[in-house]
Amino acid sequence: MKIAVLVKQVPGSESPLPIQSDQSWVDEGGIAYVMNESDNYALEEALQIKEQNGEGEVVVVSLGPDRIQKVIREGLAKGADRAIHIKTDTAGSVDPLVTASQFADALKDENFDLIFSGLQSDDVGMGQTGVIMGELMGMATASLAMATEVGDGKIKVKRELEAGWFQWVSLSLPASITIQSGLNTPRYPSLKGIMGAKKKEITVIEPSGGDAKQSLDKVYVPQSEKQTVMIEGSVDQQVEKLVDTMRNDIKVL
Amino acid sequence: MLSNLERILFVILVVVSMGLAWVTFRRMFKVIGRGSDPIDWAKALAKWPKGLSVFLSQKTLFKTRPVVGAIHAGVAWGFTLYLLVNVIDVLYGMVPGFHFLPNHFIGDIYRFFVDFFSMVVLVGVLLFVVRRFITKDERLVTNEPVLLSESARKGVKRDSLIVGVFIILHVGFRFVGASFEVAIHGADWSQPGATLLSAAWAGLSPDALVFGEHLGWWMALGLILGFMPYFPYSKHAHLFMGPLNYMAQIERRSPSTLEIMDLEDEDAEQFGAAKVEHLPQKELLDAYACIMCNRCQDGCPAYQTGKELSPAAIEINKRYYFNEHLKEFSEGADSLDSLSKWMLSEEAAWSCTTCGFCIEACPVGNEPMVDILRMRQDLVLMESNFPRDAMEVFDKIENYGNPWGMSPMDREKWTEGMDVPKMREKGSAEYLYWAGCSGAYDDRGKDISRSVAKIMNEAGVDYAILGNEETCTGDSARRIGNEYLFQMQAMQNMENFEKYDVKKVVTQCPHCLTTLKNDYGEIGMELEVVHHSEFIADMIKEGKISPDKSLEEDVTFHDACYVGRHHGEYDAPRDVLESVMGEDANVVEMPRSKEESFCCGAGGGNMWYEINTGKRINVERFEEAIETGAKKVATSCNFCMIMMEDARKVTGQDETMEVYDIAELVADRI
16 A cells, blocks of 8 residues: 655744745745644644554655745654655745645655545645645545545545534545545654654655646734724514524624 | 579570571571572671661651651660670579679679660650540551551551660669669769669568569569560561661662562563562561551652552561461462562552652651552563553553653653754754653643754754654653553664763753763763753852842742652752842742652653542642742642642632742743
């Protein structure tokens, strides 16, 4: 069983997010970067499948500038066997079709049985890379995995639907699955893992090209506004108005 | 005194007994030799004055349980005297016509002391037996949730009975023998006890008296020969293993400061202790020094609140493990099971707050807490098996430089609206003021930081903070067992210290204090680090600040473990408190204070994860504070404050008790 796990380095949820003066992207200098949360779960799922099978290979694949080697090392420290770094000068395209093509080109000769990726990235949150990539590589794809079961050349995936519903689907291999956070308990790397990661192989490759059909116009911090509305009338009217406001205006009900 | 036949018999018995004892003793030291870090025996033995002085003064016995300690001292002194008595008695029996300085005042004094101490030992040991088997002092047992091997639960009792009976019979028969001797030779003013007892033998024939004297001799000395081979198995071995352990003690910068691990060591197969042979030799010797008195568990915050941990059980389990596997383990066989299976459960290992009470209380210099820290290192570094919440804390420290996981750019926010100099602006300063993560991110912590800064400004101190350049010292990481993360944090901070040529540090966080002063010192960065309590106390003494003595309500003070037991400072915070107390108000002490203070429950990483077994430690301590009748509890540690504030809320005592840091009480009055 050969499994690729796509991991992305994203700003941590508590990291400061300074915006570049031209509003094109965040100022990367002051950011605390971490592994994208759902990618961490995807990696754990892959490692567990490998451990259950007793054999196989887990390969961490990431795209971005040199700084992303931190999350690549983290993946190797946790137990991935080797890594592929698709090296770009910038954070990469925000067009998921471009990103997915670059991953697909990098992986097309590897013959992976499974490609796991996080459900979506915590920075731009397109949620499409794993799915498009599966299509580009001619693989069966499933999104939003809450559980997986591998056996007999198949993978069974429990998919999360709306309102607490879920469905089981069975996919033939090879397959590309996007993983939902919370389906397992990601491990903390042992010291041996951390030390061993230094000796593991990271293949650095150039990204293939691609015409971006999407781009960011402007990045900015949402402006918060304070508005006070006094609700008047009898108690019944007040309650009615309040419920109406909460339901239709601020949509919290 | 003895007949020739008796003499031959005695020599044979001595050879057999000593031979058997020798075999066991050798194995015992071979077991100790199985440990990882060797004991430097030459260095240890060179410290014989230290061992001797502890042995003779018995001073470590009086720290906790002074009454029992006094009885023990009587028994121990009596026994020390008996070392001489037994030699003289053997000479008396074996050398025809030998009498120890008869009709000489030195001989008389000797006989008087023997007579007196025989009674002291008999009464003392009898009291011990009564306390264990009749009145059943609950401190002598270890409660159920604690992992204590079945053989130990039974064995400690049996061993105590054997040792008790042995001493009573050995000393008793020596005493009876002496009374027969008096009956034969006539009353002896130097042996009032024996003389008194000799009256009981009035009317016995001379032959019967001689028989009695021989019986006394044989029972007294024969019992020693009988006991000798058992001695290394019994906890009575503490008699000399205790002082030896004291001499072999590792000098640590603080009880929780372990040696720095070489993480780059390519050949290292093991970090921390998974199996007993991974523990240093000194910590195996600990098990032989332990008399199983359970003093360590008397004030252990985990044990006292019903958790799975008893520091005593660690040593007792080790000892019984050695006893049961003596032959094979001493000959080099691997110990099969991991420590968590038989020495200390995992939950127990995580329950330790590293408060240091067990080490403080131990009369023979044992360090059960250090075993726990080593086990944690294995669980974290090798097994990656530790509380989930601790994992989040590691990630937060690694990613954001603080265990709260808040933005590193918000670290100096507490200074807003205040004039607090930053190193990056000032370049250098006499003192680095280290607010620490709690002082930067916790709301009450920020109050403390602002108070300290206000005091320093008022006193005109040349200081600066690192502000956003500061990052977690790595205390929690290190105590939880994550040496790797600790070293990463240390390197970052030490770089800054070098950049700004930092030599002196003031901090209100006792955990940062211990780490900066001791753990960084162990790495090689020597800093002069003082706690804010010491710093403020000095400011007051030097007249740089003079707070109003306007606190008109009684205050009780909660000692922080890492200021007290780990740093040895008990007076400074109290001096600071006294400086603000009004005329009719007092600092009232809790029953457990200073060296015996009871932990708040947050140390050793317990701030960050929850052990749900038993009562909450902070509630236990908070209730103790309430019972003093004071309306305020003063702390000198941010973690303690958080724990007290939390207990105040969960017990619904918001109205009854307020929590303040000593710095706040001062800052409000200048």
